Amino acid sequence: MRGVSAEDAARAELHRLRSSIDNLDAALIHLLAERFKCTETVGRLKARAGMPPADPAREAVQIARLRSMAESSGLDPHFAEKILNVIIGEVIRNHEQFAEEREG
């Protein structure tokens, strides 16, 4: 019986880590789905109330809060801000669409 080579051990460890990454990604997708359910309701509410799609003051507070939370959980705050900006960009596009649908 031959022993486990360093390469085999590395492959096994990589497999284990990837399985955790896949689990975290599944959670991530479901969290994002839930977040967009909330922002869809926000978008419809804003369109109905004639509120503007973007809210720069609220966004600044969100970014500061998440940067600080990233820092304390060991995530690069610059990356946290980047991800939040991608999400907010998508949300604003959706809100604008709701507003257009209402006006159109």
Added chain:
Amino acid sequence: MRGVSAEDAARAELHRLRSSIDNLDAALIHLLAERFKCTETVGRLKARAGMPPADPAREAVQIARLRSMAESSGLDPHFAEKILNVIIGEVIRNHEQFAEEREG
């Protein structure tokens, strides 16, 4: 006593939704922090084993899986892919840095 105006009701509903969004964002940041802990270990392991930082076959499988998961959870699959690409881009940059540190 005056009744609640439509605007007050909209503001209260917006406040409630934003509080849920903030909770989901906190979960999101902590999930991402955990995911980057895993990929940091993957990066060091790959650098040690001399494996390439990127793995296009693995990425294609991840993207297909998450697009399908997004679809069934009501999240735009195109957006899910976009977010995953931002994350993977960051992970590969980190992996390249580990490889350079090891070589340098």
